[in-house]
Amino acid sequence: MCIYMGTIVAYDSLLDWVIKKRKDFKSRKFPAILSWSERPDLWDEWRKIYNSDDPEALEKSDEFFNDDKEEMLCGTQVLWEARFSYLDLMKKRENNGIKAFNQEYLGEPTDEERQIFKQDYFHYFTEEEIAGRDFDYIGAIDFAMGKEKGDYSVIATLAKSKQSNVCYVVDVFMERVHPDVLLSEAVQRALRFQYKALAVEAQHAQEWFADKLAEKLQEHGYPAYTRLKQIKQRTRKELRIEALLPDIQAGRIRFKRDMKDVLEQFYMYPMHKHDDAPDAIQMAFTCAKGSHVTVRTSKKRLR
Numbered sequence: 001m002c003i004y005m006g007t008i009v010a011y012d013s014l015l016d017w018v019i020k021k022r023k024d025f026k027s028r029k030f031p032a033i034l035s036w037s038e039r040p041d042l043w044d045e046w047r048k049i050y051n052s053d054d055p056e057a058l059e060k061s062d063e064f065f066n067d068d069k070e071e072m073l074c075g076t077q078v079l080w081e082a083r084f085s086y087l088d089l090m091k092k093r094e095n096n097g098i099k100a101f102n103q104e105y106l107g108e109p110t111d112e113e114r115q116i117f118k119q120d121y122f123h124y125f126t127e128e129e130i131a132g133r134d135f136d137y138i139g140a141i142d143f144a145m146g147k148e149k150g151d152y153s154v155i156a157t158l159a160k161s162k163q164s165n166v167c168y169v170v171d172v173f174m175e176r177v178h179p180d181v182l183l184s185e186a187v188q189r190a191l192r193f194q195y196k197a198l199a200v201e202a203q204h205a206q207e208w209f210a211d212k213l214a215e216k217l218q219e220h221g222y223p224a225y226t227r228l229k230q231i232k233q234r235t236r237k238e239l240r241i242e243a244l245l246p247d248i249q250a251g252r253i254r255f256k257r258d259m260k261d262v263l264e265q266f267y268m269y270p271m272h273k274h275d276d277a278p279d280a281i282q283m284a285f286t287c288a289k290g291s292h293v294t295v296r297t298s299k300k301r302l303r
Helices: 014-021 040-050 057-067 086-096 098-105 179-193 204-219 237-242 245-249 260-267 276-289
Strands: 033-035 135-142 153-161 167-175 197-201 228-232 253-255 294-296
Touching: 040 057, 040 086, 040 167, 040 260, 086 098, 098 260, 135 167, 135 179, 135 276, 153 179, 153 276, 167 179, 167 260, 167 276, 179 197, 179 204, 197 204, 197 276, 204 228, 228 276, 237 276, 260 276
Parallel strands: 135 197, 167 253, 197 228
Antiparallel strands: 135 153, 153 167, 228 294
């Protein structure tokens, strides 16, 4: 009997190869995090506090966690609680970086040859840097229909500079939620950002959500008849996402550094389990460029 045991330190290393390719071995992986929090929004807030320049950032982030501990740990499960709690692991994720954390603690190393969106390709911005500028806001909604893969529903918001046409990813809502919750979040953001255009994917069964959204937006005074764009995709998702690469490299799309979950989906693409955020951002960026896509607006004015 031969036993291999260790940490997968590189994609397609011996241990990785045995686990994935050798059918005569019984393989087991033991990631430090078995299931993630159902409240990524609270962890985003925690992350901002933890990574701030405040000399008391550590203490304040712990206070924030303790105040909402039950909600922040909802749905979580770790491999060895006595060794590393979920909070411990989230701190290591921030300190070590996503790539190193995924490799050392989750057993998911990055395949450098397959990685499309490398970290040094990205351009970043802060809220202070863009304050006071004149923007058109563009939104896009990717509604997750199926539950098999646990896909996220996403609302991506881009601020398109009227001077330079650079698009800043200013807000991303990304959660597994009931359609009614997503509908409410979409309406709130439409009223907050006053989108010049709001794209929503309307493939097959998703069309009912697009129609329902149009009704709700019209009820709240947003001109859905003219500004809501129901997208009928004609290109494979992989091709659409990968087409963002030159615009990201050139800085025509810029990100906030604290959008760690969004950036992780880019950094790990196409090896990440999810690509919902890149898909929604692509849809918003295409809409912002005014590119030719197949869209459908309501055939009659909504009442």
